[in-house]
Amino acid sequence: MDIERVGTKASLTIPARHTTRAARANSSNGFQNILAKEKMDQYVARLNESFSKIKEQGIRLAENRTLKELQAYKALVKGFVKEVVDEGLDAKQQSGFNHRGQSKTYLLVQEVDQKLLDLSRDILDAERPHLHILQQVGQIEGLLVNLYG
Structure with a gap:
């Protein structure tokens, strides 16, 4: 009695084009x-x-309240702000909207702009004391940290 071995190796053959696509x-x-x-x-760097640089310039601005420093x-x-808006705003717009349907990041950029206008007015008028200007510089830096984070 002769027993003939029938192929015991089972193999799965995947067409080459599927393997290449998956590998690619x-x-x-x-x-x-x-x-x-x-x-x-x-981007983070x-x-x-x-x-x-903004923090350093803010210190110089607080010490020397001149138009050039401003x-x-x-x-x-x-x-x-332009860098954050150009590079990072898309992801932040998707993160959420306020109850009016406006993007939270957009409002923050608008608020930074308003703070800059307030600071400009304060320096040009020279009516407010040195500490108030430092406070506004700190607020702008805080808003930028919120925008960045």
């Missing part, structure tokens, strides 16, 4: 994740650098 998707996803993380790291401070704050 995994490697593409990995690369995209790495690229997105690197972009986010660079730019914001941190910009925010530290213009430099306003330019730095506007640059910071």
